[in-house]
Amino acid sequence: MATAEVKLTKNQRLVLDLLCASDAPMSAYAILDQLRAEGLRAPLQVYRALDKLIGIGLVHRLESMNAFVACAHPSCHSLEMVGFAICEECGKALEFADSDIAEILSEWAGTNGFLAKSTSIEIKGTCAACQTATEHL
Amino acid sequence: MATAEVKLTKNQRLVLDLLCASDAPMSAYAILDQLRAEGLRAPLQVYRALDKLIGIGLVHRLESMNAFVACAHPSCHSLEMVGFAICEECGKALEFADSDIAEILSEWAGTNGFLAKSTSIEIKGTCAACQTATEHL
DNA sequence: ATATGTTATGTAATAATATAACACAAATAA
DNA sequence: TTATTTGTGTTATATTATTACATAACATAT
Numbered sequence: 001m002a003t004a005e006v007k008l009t010k011n012q013r014l015v016l017d018l019l020c021a022s023d024a025p026m027s028a029y030a031i032l033d034q035l036r037a038e039g040l041r042a043p044l045q046v047y048r049a050l051d052k053l054i055g056i057g058l059v060h061r062l063e064s065m066n067a068f069v070a071c072a073h074p075s076c077h078s079l080e081m082v083g084f085a086i087c088e089e090c091g092k093a094l095e096f097a098d099s100d101i102a103e104i105l106s107e108w109a110g111t112n113g114f115l116a117k118s119t120s121i122e123i124k125g126t127c128a129a130c131q132t133a134t135e136h137l
Numbered sequence: 138m139a140t141a142e143v144k145l146t147k148n149q150r151l152v153l154d155l156l157c158a159s160d161a162p163m164s165a166y167a168i169l170d171q172l173r174a175e176g177l178r179a180p181l182q183v184y185r186a187l188d189k190l191i192g193i194g195l196v197h198r199l200e201s202m203n204a205f206v207a208c209a210h211p212s213c214h215s216l217e218m219v220g221f222a223i224c225e226e227c228g229k230a231l232e233f234a235d236s237d238i239a240e241i242l243s244e245w246a247g248t249n250g251f252l253a254k255s256t257s258i259e260i261k262g263t264c265a266a267c268q269t270a271t272e273h274l
Numbered sequence: 275a276t277a278t279g280t281t282a283t284g285t286a287a288t289a290a291t292a293t294a295a296c297a298c299a300a301a302t303a304a
Numbered sequence: 305t306t307a308t309t310t311g312t313g314t315t316a317t318a319t320t321a322t323t324a325c326a327t328a329a330c331a332t333a334t
Contacts, residue, residue, distance in 0.1 A: 085246070088254070101238055108222075114262055115264075116262040117261050120260075123255070124254050127250070
């Protein structure tokens with residue numbers, strides 16, 4: 001099992017499991033609320049777990065939403081370039097990875113002497129399901 | 138002159154001029170602080186001006202920093218896809234536009250039935266100047 | 275010119291997101 | 305064992321953003 005490869009602490013596991021169970025990204029405070037029953041009490045407990053999980057590559061941060069989502073490909077916990085298409089209707093985030101984009105960006109970086117550490121690509125719009133759902137209003 | 142094409146109100150002008158004069162992105166509250174001398178008093182005054190300027194395409198929002206920057210190409214105030222390479226040393230943001238990336242992303246959207254409204258691409262790292270500056274430490 | 279609709283303004287209060295600082299406990303490694 | 309690192313729990317606070325409401329400025333159509 002992918003997510004067992006790394007030893008996680010209690011808080012880290014609670015946060016990761018919750019994110020994996022969620023069908024949409026969650027804010028740090030939404031995570032906290034859900035985990036109060038498990039004994040979490042302060043924002044910092046969540047933020048620290050998130051920092052670690054992001055560092056490992058098991059969680060991604062959606063910059064444009066201040067929200068967090070479990071990596072869709074936890075097995076390949078490469079920290080490679082992934083992007084998200086975020087539906088503004090249902091709030092779900094579709095993760096994608098595109099090597100072509102990665103290549104173009106690294107080309108740009110090379111040309112401009114920019115040393116890239118991390119990249120965030122976020123598309124906002126409406127997902128296929130929600131477009132269909134909206135059609136017959 | 139590019140920025141004269143649209144009629145801006147006093148607050149919008151103040152915010153835009155400040156961002157244009159700044160060599161790096163600014164937070165809303167940094168903007169507010171700078172404009173207290175001009176009579177601005179509340180965050181909302183800044184946020185409202187920013188919303189308008191972003192809508193017009195004269196300002197971009199850096200999602201990963203909660204900061205705002207004047208568009209580098211104010212003449213072509215197309216709302217097309219632009220990206221930023223943000224230097225974590227000096228804080229400056231280099232704006233770029235890449236039609237290849239736009240194409241790949243719109244291809245992905247087409248294939249996945251996603252209706253895209255806006256896209257954010259942000260690369261974090263170290264700019265050429267700061268790499269040079271750090272070399273001889 | 276005046277009524278109407280729209281857009282912008284000013285202000286206060288508050289919500290939502292994130293971090294600093296400190297003391298302590300658990301796991302790891304020397 | 306001792307030292308070191310890593311994680312925990314807690315309080316307080318910093319930073320970013322919005323809600324709600326009242327008023328003013330401006331356009332334009334009668």
